[in-house]
Amino acid sequence: QVQLVESGGGVVQPGRSLRLSCAASGFTFNSYAIHWVRQAPGKGLEWVAVISFDGNKQYYADSVKGRFTISRDNSKNTLYLQMNSLRGEDTALYYCARDHSSSLVVPAAMDYWGQGTLVTVAS
């Protein structure tokens, strides 16, 4: 069955960096685009970034553009999110979610989600 397992969350000071990982199994990883979505405490879902199946295209929410970098290693079936210059408002549960398609030509739904990893930015 499709599984997505996030890791790498923790408590980090403002301005510092953190890298999240998402290990995938149960499907052909290199055939699907993958998203990062976050949920701040008491808030709704917020899309963060997406990467195409081959890693050649990346798109970001304005709130993280220039600070976060999404990448993937298809040989390891793993997705990453490098988060730099972290701010208090980045505190959230971060989910990785599989896109229903491979390319990003037609935006599709997110059909499988991981359990999430918690990032807390505090001094």
Added chain:
Amino acid sequence: QSVLTQPPSVSGAPGQRVTISCTGSTSNIGAGFHVHWYQHLPGTVPKLLISDNTNRPSGVPDRFSGSRSGTSASLAITGLQAEDEADYYCQSYDSSLSGYVFGTGTQVTVL
């Protein structure tokens, strides 16, 4: 601040029908981008409920249905059950933002 607006909460008695609206604009729903709906129970993983405006993934009960018209979309739940208590989010794509967008979320309460 989301570009897709949902009512904060809706409620209904068991067996009743409730609807959740998702109001967008000409740069997202009105531009023809698909609307998807997710169910999120506290402490669990968000679950895809409706894809591409009206499609139910395998395993989703037919009590759930989606529709889209103009710059808005709706999720209907018929025969409301206690297990339907959850947060529901619509999601689409916005060409002005060049990114994916979620609705503000709606909490469904079964009375």
